[in-house]
Amino acid sequence: MTAELLRIEKLGKSYRSRERQVDALTGIDLAVREGEFVSVVGPSGCGKTTLLKIVAGLVPATAGEVVLGGRRVTEPPADLAVVFQEYGRSLFAWKTVRQNVELPLRHHVGRAERRALVADALDAVGLGAAAGAYPWQLSGGMQQRVAIARAIAYRPKLLLMDEPFSAVDAQTRGDLEDLLAQLWHRYAMTVLFVTHDIDEAVYLSQRVVVLGTGTTGVQAQIPIDLPAERDQLGTRSSAHFGELRAQVYARVRRTPRPSTPELLERVAP
Amino acid sequence: MRAGGPLARGAAGAGLALGLPAALLALWWVASAGSTNIFLPPLRVIVEAFGRVWLSGTFADDVVPSLWRLGASYGAALVVGVVAGYAIGRWPVARALTSPLLAYFRVLPAPVMIPVLLVAVGIGDATKLIVIGLGALWPILLNTADGVRAVDEVQLETAAAFRLPVWTRHRLTLRAATPQIFAGARQALGISIIVMVVSEMLMSTDGLGFTVTQFQRSFAIPEMWSGVLLIGALGFALAKLFELVERRALRWHRGHTGREEPS
Incomplete structure (x- = not known):
């Protein structure tokens, strides 16, 4: 146990x-x-x-x-990371998918490691290709994937x-x-x-x-x-x-x- | 690509937008062509006066000081309005403390301060700068406060849960409030142009407002009209410039609220 x-x-x-x-x-x-x-x-x-x-x-x-x-x-x-129900309100609409995922890491993790964590998290949720998009350009399900990626990149x-x-x-x-x-x-x-x-x-x-x-x-x-x-x-x-x-x-x-x-x-x- | 590509659509839009003003100008030109009324000269004469007056030294002597005052006061109002508005929107204590004052000053028309400032500060540039700045300040301050207050709780909780530094959280809050800040700034731009002209008409030895009044007093009627046209064109150009900046800065907001096609 x-x-x-x-x-x-x-x-x-x-x-x-x-x-x-x-x-x-x-x-x-x-x-x-x-x-x-x-x-x-x-x-x-x-x-x-x-x-x-x-x-x-x-x-x-x-x-x-x-x-x-x-x-x-x-x-x-x-x-500790949180994923809220309201993905549309918890993502920052003026930041790209990558920037959203990267934001919590900016103050804790060095640049190279940060890049690797973000890429890994986006791949893990199947959004590797959407890194440069804005949240509002994605469907609701994909937006929630961004929020999940943001949480797991935070480890x-x-x-x-x-x-x-x-x-x-x-x-x-x-x-x-x-x-x-x-x-x-x-x-x-x-x-x-x-x-x-x-x-x-x-x-x-x-x-x-x-x-x-x-x-x-x-x-x-x-x-x-x-x-x-x-x-x-x-x-x-x-x-x-x-x-x-x-x-x-x-x-x-x-x-x-x-x-x-x-x-x-x-x-x- | 379809026949109505972005370029063609843009041209059609510009044609629609410019069509009516062009038609009205043409109508004015024709209708006023034979005018003998000294106060309503033919548009042809006004256009001639326009070239004579504004494409000469008057531009540097009168337009540049006006634009300088407008820019300095508007810029100062932006900085003070956003900073104070942020504090008032963010901290309930600041809001409770200032709300009676704000309720009073927001309805006080800026030009009524002119006589007061004339006595207290004098006729120099400082008075004009203060009056224009006061006119522009309130819409920026109040809209910023509203915008900051209305920032989504989920967004703040997200920032808190991820332990973002205080400074980053302030920045995010301010950024989330930019749609309202821009709304206030747009309103303030219109007001500051009005107050600029009025203050120059009442107490100045240069500037656009002063020049128009001066022409009127010396019965240079076509020149007076040309000043009116110039002020209108200037206001229009500034509004368009503002729109350009706003469109760039708030693209995300239009997308987020479904007013722009996902691309």
Whole structure:
């Protein structure tokens, strides 16, 4: 068994307004080992994205702690990269594909090594030929590939992904899922993947974490013991995939849903 | 290549754009040809005056000082407006502190400062420079502040997550705000031309505004008209130049917002 990379302990996040306090997250406990692929699912409004932003050091927690590689997270840690859902908003439109991928490396890595990392990352996502294009000249799926290339060129120990494929069409989505699985093997990264899509979580992960709403914490952790080599047709149509999918689905369904006023408050913290 | 290649389309566009002005000028030429009204001289006479007045020493004596004032004040307003606008857009404290002041100054027409500055600073170039700069400052400052404030949160989070240095993050924010900064700068260019002419009309011994007023006072009516034409042409040329720079600098923005075909 490999060493633990990420530990989340009694993590909580609450927003205080004048009238009352809203708990977005309470008592989250989660540990991720090096090299693991873990998905976090849960009903919308359960605080998945908040959890990811706290791990990324973008949002401070109000209780508990996140420890990454032995260090407590209080600001964005090194060795961590994020791929957001909104690729169109996270890429810099005035920079070319190459410049976008290169940007995070400019201050950490020398020129020659930088060039090699960028070329390798673009090849790995199949965009070697589009290095000189601007993001807006590419399709949505290709733009998200640029964001993924930017993350892997950074060589993170932990890759955080926030519903990265929910804005693309089904065909592209399947391609991107397989690309991610392949990159995960190739670069030996640890991936924490947030999604609302149970099928996607089961297909990609070694473990699926079901998050409850607000005050209920982690509902279940379901190990996914599918074979390491997976493919869209065979894996998804296997009986075991169906069982695992049903198991996760049952746990998500059993999770109490947040009430509407609670959700509304969460929109504007 | 299709029959309507880029060159042909460009020519057709220019033809459309220039057609109406050319027709109006021709109409003016013909209609005014036999005019005996001293205040509305024939266009032919105005054109003659134009050559006589502006293609001589007057250009260096009056056009160059005007352009110099315009350039210096506009440039200073750009620098101050972008820096102050950035601070106000970026830091809520700066915004809270300055918003009542801004609300007041943005509606104060710059030329009302002329009498005040005449008394306080005098009739020299400094007064004109300050008035033109004040006129140009507010649209640049306010648009920059709006643009910086509206920079996408995801973009800022991306920059933070990748631990980009503070200086790089400021640069990215400013770059993301350039569409609004350009909008403000374009507005400011028009205003500064107006304020330049007005300030020269009221308190100057050279410059375009001064010359036009001078011709009017000495009943040199065709010469006065030629000054009006020159100021119009100058404003037009500056606006076109601005557009050229803007098109180059904001190509990504047009592409990003779907207003330019992916190539």
